[in-house]
Amino acid sequence: MATLYLFRHGQASFGADDYDKLSDLGCRQAEVLGHYLRDHGIELDAAYSGGLLRQRETAALALASQPRSVPHHIDKRFDEVRNDEQIKYLVPTVATANPRIQALVDKGLSSSKDYQKVIEAVFTHWVSPACDEPRIQSWADYSGAVRSALRDVMTVQGSGKTVGVFTSGGTIATIVTQVLGLSGEHAYKFYEPIFNCSVTQLFYSGDKVSLSYFNDRSFLQVLGGQREEQLVSYR
Template sequence: MATLYLIRHGQASFGAEDYDKLSELGCRQASAVGRYLAAHGIYLDAAYSGNLLRQRETTELALASQPQAVPHQIDSRFNEVRNDEQIEHLVPRIVESNPAIRALMEKGLSQSKDYQKVIEAVFNYWVSPQCDAAGIQSWEDYAGGVRDALGDLVREQGSGKTVAVFTSGGTIATAVSQVLGLGGEHAYKFYEPVFNCSITQLFYSGDKISLSYFNDRSFLQLMGRETDENLVTYR
């Protein structure tokens, strides 16, 4: 039996010119998850991440607390869902039949909660059979990439290993829905609630992967109390 941790990146810089980097709070979250792993004797044999900056920064900060150097492999199949691409190409179709989303787009997506409502509508349309938009990554290609990346990791690492994948909410949601045998229409249910730097634990043996727990952030709550800081965020 081997253990695989799916860890979401720390808080990114929503509203900043460059979203794809950790905020100051995101850096502290990433360091906290690293201290948590080390303090509880979770020593990693390997780490993986996508190539997004926020994922790589989280990996580096978390691995700094490991007692020995941990090999870090970058695999773009662990990147986030391409939200900006989907908004650009799919929102014009969605607003034709969804006045609520039209109103939000006209208002502007300056608030995180409004952005999330649009992401929900876009994601659920993207995974549906009705979506046939050309020129963007399809759900089938994205989900297949996540499935293949996990399969390759399991085969590369083999039994008895402890491995972490530092990735994003959409990737975690996709992987969990696949492990549970659910289709894309269920993936968003796991996407929206994923906390920054939360941990999802999987076990694998051979080609079989099982879910142990999902989206744990209790350690961030406890560590935040020690420093009188709220380390728990969604966005």
């Protein structure tokens, strides 16, 4: 039996010129995640992340508290769902069927809540059989790459290991959906509620994998309360 932790990255810089970097809060969340792992004796044998900066920054800040150096492997199959390209190419189709989405787009999506509503509508269309847009990565290609990345990690690391994967909400949701044997239409149900720097735990043995717990952010609540910091965020 081996343990695999899925860590969502800390809060990114929504609204900034470069979204793909941690905000000040995101950096603090990643540091506290590292403290939590250290203080509870969770020592990683290996770490993986996607290639996105916010994922790599979260990994670096959290791994800094490990008692020994942890090999950190970059695998772009753990990158996030390509939300920007989906909005660019799928919104016209989705908005035609849903004027509410068009109204949000017309407002400019400066609000994170408005942006998330559009993401939900676009993601739901993307995973459906009705989506045949050739200019974007398909759900089949994306989810297949995520599945193979997880399988490769389990194969390479083998039994008895404790492994951390620093990734994003869409990727975690996809993995959980696959582990539970659900179709893609269920993925957004796990995507939307994922907290920044939350922890999801899997157990695996050979090619068998099971979900232990999902989206735990209680350590951020507890440690934040002790230090009089608000550390919990969705976006």
